[in-house]
Amino acid sequence: MLFRETEIAGLEALLLVAGEPLTIEHLANILDLNSPDILELLSELRQRYSSPACGFMIFEVNGGFKLGTKPEMSHYIETLYHQPTQGLSGAALEVLAIIAYKQPVTKGEIDFLRGVQSDRALATLVEKGLTKEIGRKEGPGRPILYGTTEQFLLHFGLKSLKNLPELDFEKMREEAREELDEELDKE
C-alpha cells in the first residue's frame, strides 16, 4: 500500500472535513479508487488509529464512515466542555426505546404506551439530535412522526437499526393474549 500514500492521506482529510458519514462508494468516487481499495485503506487507517498514542477512531454507521474520538478520551473532551456528559435519564431512555423500536411514531402514541406525558423527554432527545421529526401522520391534526437519527446509532455504537438488540414485541403480545385466554378458560 506504500504507493497509496496520497490516497490514504486524502481519506484522512475527507473523514476530517465531512459532516455526514461517508460511504465506500462516495469515497471511491472522490479518491478515484475501487471499493475494495477503499476498504483496505480504511482498515489500514483503523490499524494506525489503534495505537494507544492515537486519539482517533473510525465509526461505521448505516454503511458510512465517520471520524471520532476514542471512548477513552471522553474525560478530556468533557474537561474541555466543562461538563461530564450525562447519560440519558430513565424517561428519555424509555421514550427513545419506543421510538427506536416503533418508528415512525407520534408523541400521542408514546404517551399512551408509557401511560404518562413524554414532552420533556422527547424535547431533550430532539435537542440532543438522537431523534427527529420524520414526517406527519395522516389523519386529524396531522401529528408529527418521530424516528431515530444517525446520531442515535453513533451514540449507542450501532452500525444500523438492524443491529438493535432484538425484542420480539409481537411474540410477547401473542403470549400475553394466549395466557389470558387460558385464564379465562379456567374460570
Add this chain to the structure above:
Amino acid sequence: MLFRETEIAGLEALLLVAGEPLTIEHLANILDLNSPDILELLSELRQRYSSPACGFMIFEVNGGFKLGTKPEMSHYIETLYHQPTQGLSGAALEVLAIIAYKQPVTKGEIDFLRGVQSDRALATLVEKGLTKEIGRKEGPGRPILYGTTEQFLLHFGLKSLKNLPELDFEKMREEAREELDEELDKE
C-alpha cells in the same frame, strides 16, 4: 515521550473536537501537563502528520492550535463539497430583468415594481457579479443606484447596453390581461 502516549492521544482527540483554536495554556490545563510539555507533544504530532500518508496538519491561529487538512488535500475536499453552480432564483431573475431594463434603479424602486421586498435577490446578484452599485440617487437618503455589470453583458454576448434586445411590453401586457380575464371568468 513514550510515556506520554495517553496525553498525545488526548491532544489529538481535543484538536479533533474543538471548534476554536486551543491555546497552550488551555491544553496544559486539560491534559494536566505544563506548557513546555504541550509544545513538545504538539511538535511530535506535527512530525507524525508530516508523513505523506497523513492528511492532517496542525495550524496555529491567533496563538491557538487547530487541526485541519494539508493544502495538498484541498482538491479532494473540493470534490466532496463540489456544488453545481446554482442557478438564479425566480426572484433574482426578476430583479435582474428590472435592473437591466430600468437602470439606473434603486432598491426601493425595484421593490415597488415587484410589489415585494428584493433584498436577498439583489444581494445574490451583487455577490455573483451580475449587478453593481453605479452611483447614488440625488434626494433624501441618497439611495444606491444599481446597474448591470460587464459580466452580465458578456453572458448575453452584448457589446453594450444599447444592444439589449427590446422587450415587447405591449405583448407582455396583453398576455397578462388575458391571464387575468381567464381568472376572473373562473370566479
Add this chain to the structure above:
Amino acid sequence: MKKEVLAKPGPYIELPAFQGPLDLLLHLIQQEKIDIYDIPIAKIADQFIDAVRQMDDLDMEVTSEFLVLAAQLLYIKSRYLLPKLPKEEAEGEAEDPRQELVERLIAYRSFKEAALILGELEVSSGKKYFRTVDINEIRSQFKEEGDPLEGVAFTDLWEAFSHVIVRAEQGVETKTVEPDEISIDKMMDDVLRRVILHPHGTRFSQLIRGNSRMEVIMSFLALLELLKEGKIRCEQSAPQQDIHLLPTEKAWEFTEGE
C-alpha cells in the same frame, strides 16, 4: 404527618423512581410476585391507591395519569364485586375486564426492558465525540466557478420581466382586500406601477380594471391624482385616438428617502 405515613403498614416502595402509573403498577405486581396475566385486581387496586396517597402526602407531584389509572383499577374491581348480568352470563366468553390493562402492561414492560438494554448499550459503547463541521465555512474556501447565468437565455429574462408585469396587471395588492377598503394611496401605487412598467405608454382603457364599479372609480381618481402631482403625463396623437399615459421624471419621487 409524615411520621404517620411512614408508620403506615404496607409495602416499602421507592417512590421517586417511577416513570408513571404503569411503571408503579408493574412495580407492585413484580414486588408481590404476581402473575401478570392473573392480577388479583382488588388487592393491587388497593395497593396502587395507597401508593398514590403516599406520593401525595410526600408532596410528590401526582399527575392526573395516576388518578386515571386508579379510577380504572377501581372500576375493574367493581366489575368483579357486582354479580354478572344475565346477559353477560349468556354471552359466556365475556372479555376479561383486565385484558386491556394487561396488554398495556405487557407492552410497557417490553419497552422498559428495551430502555434498560439501551442504557447498558450507552455505557458499554463508550462516549465518543465528533467534530462539528461548518460546511459553509469549508465551502467558502472554494471559489464558485462557472457562470452564475449558465443556462439562462434571453427568453428567461423576458419571462422574468413578464412575471413582474403580470403581478402588476393583476393588482395583487388591491386584489386581496375588499374593493371598498382600497385606499386611494394603494390604488395610486397600483396605477403608477403599471404606467412605469410600460415605457411606451399605457392606453387609458388599459389602466381601468373593471373588477367592480368601485374599483373603476378608484383607479380613475388615482389617475387624476397622479396627473395632478405630475408623475404621469397624457399624450394624444389625434383627437379621436386613444389617450396614452406615460411616466414623467417625477414618477419615481415616491421612493425618495426610503
